[in-house]
Amino acid sequence: xxxxxxxxxxxxxxxxxxxxxxxxxxxxxxxxxxxxxxxxxxxxxxxxxxxxxxxxxxxxxxxxxxxxxxxxxxxxxxxxxxxxxxxxxxxxxxxxxxxxxxxxxxxxxxxxxxxxxxxxxxxxxxxxxxxxxxxxxxxxxxxxxxxxxxxxxxxxxxxxxxxxxxxxxxxxxxxxxxxxxxxxxxxxxxxxxxxxxxxxxxxxxxxxxxxxxxxxxxxxxxxxxxxxxxxxxxxxxxxxxxxxxxxxxxxxxxxxxxxxxxxxxxxxxxxxxxxxxxxxxxxxxxxxxxxxxxxxxxxxxxxxxxxxxxxxxxxxxxxxxxxxxxxxxxxxxxxxxxxxxxxxxxxxxxxxxxxxxxxxxxxxxxxxxxxxxxxxxxxxxxxxxxxxxxxxxxxxxxxxxxxxxxxxxxxxxxxxxxxxxxxxxxxxxxxxxxxxxxxxxxxxxxxxxxxxxxxxxxxxxxxxxxxxxxxxxxxxxxxxxxxxxxxxxxxxxxxxxxxxxxxxxxxxxxxxxxxxxxxxxxxxxxxxxxxxx
Amino acid sequence: xxxxxxxxxxxxxxxxxxxxxxxxxxxxxxxxxxxxxxxxxxxxxxxxxxxxxxxxxxxxxxxxxxxxxxxxxxxxxxxxxxxxxxxxxxxxxxxxxxxxxxxxxxxxxxxxxxxxxxxxxxxxxxxxxxxxxxxxxxxxxxxxxxxxxxxxxxxxxxxxxxxxxxxxxxxxxxxxxxxxxxxxxxxxxxxxxxxxxxxxxxxxxxxxxxxxxxxxxxxxxxxxxxxxxxxxxxxxxxxxxxxxxxxxxxxxxxxxxxxxxxxxxxxxxxxxxxxxxxxxxxxxxxxxxxxxxxxxxxxxxxxxxxxxxxxxxxxxxxxxxxxxxxxxxxxxxxxxxxxxxxxxxxxxxxxxxxx
Numbered sequence: 001x002x003x004x005x006x007x008x009x010x011x012x013x014x015x016x017x018x019x020x021x022x023x024x025x026x027x028x029x030x031x032x033x034x035x036x037x038x039x040x041x042x043x044x045x046x047x048x049x050x051x052x053x054x055x056x057x058x059x060x061x062x063x064x065x066x067x068x069x070x071x072x073x074x075x076x077x078x079x080x081x082x083x084x085x086x087x088x089x090x091x092x093x094x095x096x097x098x099x100x101x102x103x104x105x106x107x108x109x110x111x112x113x114x115x116x117x118x119x120x121x122x123x124x125x126x127x128x129x130x131x132x133x134x135x136x137x138x139x140x141x142x143x144x145x146x147x148x149x150x151x152x153x154x155x156x157x158x159x160x161x162x163x164x165x166x167x168x169x170x171x172x173x174x175x176x177x178x179x180x181x182x183x184x185x186x187x188x189x190x191x192x193x194x195x196x197x198x199x200x201x202x203x204x205x206x207x208x209x210x211x212x213x214x215x216x217x218x219x220x221x222x223x224x225x226x227x228x229x230x231x232x233x234x235x236x237x238x239x240x241x242x243x244x245x246x247x248x249x250x251x252x253x254x255x256x257x258x259x260x261x262x263x264x265x266x267x268x269x270x271x272x273x274x275x276x277x278x279x280x281x282x283x284x285x286x287x288x289x290x291x292x293x294x295x296x297x298x299x300x301x302x303x304x305x306x307x308x309x310x311x312x313x314x315x316x317x318x319x320x321x322x323x324x325x326x327x328x329x330x331x332x333x334x335x336x337x338x339x340x341x342x343x344x345x346x347x348x349x350x351x352x353x354x355x356x357x358x359x360x361x362x363x364x365x366x367x368x369x370x371x372x373x374x375x376x377x378x379x380x381x382x383x384x385x386x387x388x389x390x391x392x393x394x395x396x397x398x399x400x401x402x403x404x405x406x407x408x409x410x411x412x413x414x415x416x417x418x419x420x421x422x423x424x425x426x427x428x429x430x431x432x433x434x435x436x437x438x439x440x441x442x443x444x445x446x447x448x449x450x451x452x453x454x455x456x457x458x459x460x461x462x463x464x465x466x467x468x469x470x471x472x473x474x475x476x477x478x479x480x481x482x483x484x485x486x487x488x489x490x491x492x493x494x495x496x497x498x499x500x501x502x503x504x505x506x507x508x509x510x511x512x513x514x515x516x517x518x519x520x521x522x523x524x525x526x527x528x529x530x531x532x533x
Numbered sequence: 534x535x536x537x538x539x540x541x542x543x544x545x546x547x548x549x550x551x552x553x554x555x556x557x558x559x560x561x562x563x564x565x566x567x568x569x570x571x572x573x574x575x576x577x578x579x580x581x582x583x584x585x586x587x588x589x590x591x592x593x594x595x596x597x598x599x600x601x602x603x604x605x606x607x608x609x610x611x612x613x614x615x616x617x618x619x620x621x622x623x624x625x626x627x628x629x630x631x632x633x634x635x636x637x638x639x640x641x642x643x644x645x646x647x648x649x650x651x652x653x654x655x656x657x658x659x660x661x662x663x664x665x666x667x668x669x670x671x672x673x674x675x676x677x678x679x680x681x682x683x684x685x686x687x688x689x690x691x692x693x694x695x696x697x698x699x700x701x702x703x704x705x706x707x708x709x710x711x712x713x714x715x716x717x718x719x720x721x722x723x724x725x726x727x728x729x730x731x732x733x734x735x736x737x738x739x740x741x742x743x744x745x746x747x748x749x750x751x752x753x754x755x756x757x758x759x760x761x762x763x764x765x766x767x768x769x770x771x772x773x774x775x776x777x778x779x780x781x782x783x784x785x786x787x788x789x790x791x792x793x794x795x796x797x798x799x800x801x802x803x804x805x806x807x808x809x810x811x812x813x814x815x816x817x818x819x820x821x822x823x824x825x826x827x828x829x830x831x832x833x834x835x836x837x838x839x840x841x842x843x844x845x846x847x848x849x850x851x852x853x854x855x856x857x858x859x860x861x862x863x864x865x866x867x868x869x870x871x872x873x874x875x876x877x878x879x880x881x882x883x884x885x886x887x888x
Contacts, residue, residue, distance in 0.1 A: 326773070346774070347774070363768075364768055364770075367761060367765050369764055378757070378772060383772070395753060396749060397752045
């Protein structure tokens with residue numbers, strides 16, 4: 001062996017198309033150690049793990065720099081099978097199980113124990129029969145190791161979610177010679193008691209001398225079980241700490257800490273914001289959006305403010321606007337300027353003056369095969385009957401008016417195009433976003449919700465879009481709700497920011513609240529007795 | 534010189550290779566007709582007549598594609614509705630050909646609307662495989678109607694078999710009802726009656742009127758909402774549009790146009806064709822609109838107009854030319870099958886890139 005570390009990753013750097021996502025990252029894991037890897041979305045955690053597993057995405061984009069050592073020996077891992085050979089296993093966030101197979105089959109899939117038969121002697125090893133007895137015995141051992149007493153012959157399909165996670169763990173530890181096990185947000189989909197159970201199992205596995213890399217957003221878990229932790233931010237290791245010597249607050253601060261450039265400075269602010277003048281109010285609001293469920297949110301957005309909604313991916317922040325707009329089913333009360341909306345009616349929010357710029361620009365936001373002009377005027381035409389002309393008994397599309405309006409929008413928003421007839425599919429991301437914004441503004445809304453305003457657009461266009469939003473707010477008094485995964489963006493322009501975690505509001509913070517508070521809220525450590533989902 | 538070249542390359546881009554090949558083929562056939570002793574004006578007249586008589590059936594594809602159910606292979610549903618309207622009008626024994634024609638259309642559309650709504654609801658349940666399902670809906674309804682044609686209690690002598698007194702004939706003459714009524718309205722004969730060119734003005738006007746009505750609908754608020762629902766359902770939903778309703782609407786309009794289309798077709802042809810005659814008509818309509826430049830995701834009225842002319846024009850010209858070249862064979866029919874199925878195959882193989 002000759003080394004005190006089971007895994008050493010030294011000076012790892014990685015570039016995607018000129019964009020440096022990892023910079024000289026070092027990570028060491030001792031046998032039997034639980035090493036936590038924490039960081040925001042996009043901090044580089046997944047990329048680092050992809051490198052460790054030799055995922056094709058790494059090698060298709062030019063490989064990486066740096067060195068990986070397993071047990072002190074340099075390791076060349078250029079595909080996932082090699083990683084397996086080196087004794088590295090992974091428990092995924094989404095289960096990689098076959099629902100129709102039994103627990104045993106799932107544990108043993110790909111590594112079946114077989115008996116030769118007459119056919120296999122003729123046609124080769126692929127036709128050997130399975131030695132179900134032996135496989136069951138092995139599966140039993142693995143299940144017992146993690147203290148899971150379910151029958152090894154039941155089908156995975158009917159098991160509770162938590163159990164599926166345990167089957168996945170059993171599969172990994174059943175692999176002979178496993179030395180290092182990576183858990184990628186294992187508790188994300190578990191209930192609280194299941195999560196506690198899982199943490200116990202993780203400690204149990206570690207006590208058998210297997211090194212553990214534990215990736216999670218939940219800082220309380222990290223503090224509870226890990227020995228050491230490495231904090232990544234923007235592709236760099238900001239600190240490697242002993243869990244004993246630090247506090248949750250300190251970790252949260254290190255995770256977030258970044259300079260925020262205020263975009264709103266220098267803009268005149270004559271707004272009067274008052275808690276009595278509420279534009280949008282959500283009560284007990286539930287949204288059934290897959291992957292972004294909202295579970296009973298209460299929010300009051302004041303008339304005239306820029307309100308930010310942030311949080312990590314999958315925590316439900318995107319569900320809020322999509323539920324309000326009726327794109328996904330929702331429950332609860334939504335009041336706009338004191339008037340209750342009936343969200344079971346399609347288009348209710350639009351008709352009452354809420355405009356929405358979707359985060360899914362190409363899927364929901366645009367008709368890619370249609371012209372800029374048509375995309376800009378479409379919603380206003382459908383909802384408010386603008387851009388229509390009466391010809392006797394019939395009303396048809398008023399192209400002249402639409403053209404005039406679109407030319408004006410192209411000018412105010414600086415949409416770079418060959419003209420209003422250009423198809424939006426051929427525009428750049430930033431210009432497409434401006435077309436979406438133009439459509440929302442054409443509705444002349446009382447409230448504008450912008451979801452991920454800068455996703456997938458370049459830095460210059462980013463700034464333009466954000467500054468235009470601020471201008472609309474300051475000059476025309478438009479109430480704006482910005483939903484974004486980029487905390488920096490929210491802090492640069494919002495009056496208040498709600499952080500969503502686990503489908504609920506974890507905290508509502510001022511933009512210049514300390515980094516630690518943002519970090520704690522995003523990690524789901526709620527303050528003042530908010531219910532835990 | 535350069536301006537001309539740019540113009541030509543622009544025309545090339547707009548038309549696309551398949552259409553240029555077909556236009557070229559059409560011209561070659563016309564040129565070949567001259568040394569074979571065929572009358573070119575006569576052939577052209579035939580092409581024009583077939584163009585206008587098939588036009589509305591092909592036009593029926595446009596709302597179907599635009600609302601998102603893709604190509605409506607099940608247009609036979611509208612066709613049998615039209616045939617039912619026609620036979621009922623004949624049974625009523627209306628002497629005035631115009632009244633008879635409009636009665637047939639009115640009844641046909643009334644039958645087509647509930648059928649179209651039901652068909653639309655069915656297609657909403659099979660999103661993603663509309664074209665397969667619509668093909669089988671088309672086939673099934675023809676088979677079902679075979680039973681109906683045999684058992685309808687119609688009594689008119691022109692409808693039922695002369696012997697037995699029960700069940701309708703395969704081919705029903707429209708001479709005593711509305712046969713040729715549109716073709717002869719303001720019809721113009723250019724040149725002598727056997728060799729010259731006859732322009733069926735009334736038929737063309739009726740086809741154009743149908744195009745204008747569909748065009749106006751597609752430019753209306755509802756029509757534009759329907760197109761949006763077809764090209765991006767999520768987008769439409771986000772704009773407060775009920776996508777399923779729009780699909781039902783488009784399917785129903787398509788079915789109703791199918792009913793009007795077959796009546797227009799029959800009055801020009803002079804006969805109603807029952808039983809298995811509508812079986813493959815859906816394929817011809819699909820092929821025609823695709824030749825015109827439509828895809829499974831987008832179809833314009835111009836595609837229907839151009840496509841019908843090219844598809845029917847080739848058939849009208851190729852049949853006599855082939856008969857002269859190889860007498861006694863059915864080469865022309867073989868060619869028609871190759872062209873219509875080939876163009877469908879070509880278009881379907883191109884569908885992925887669009888979506």
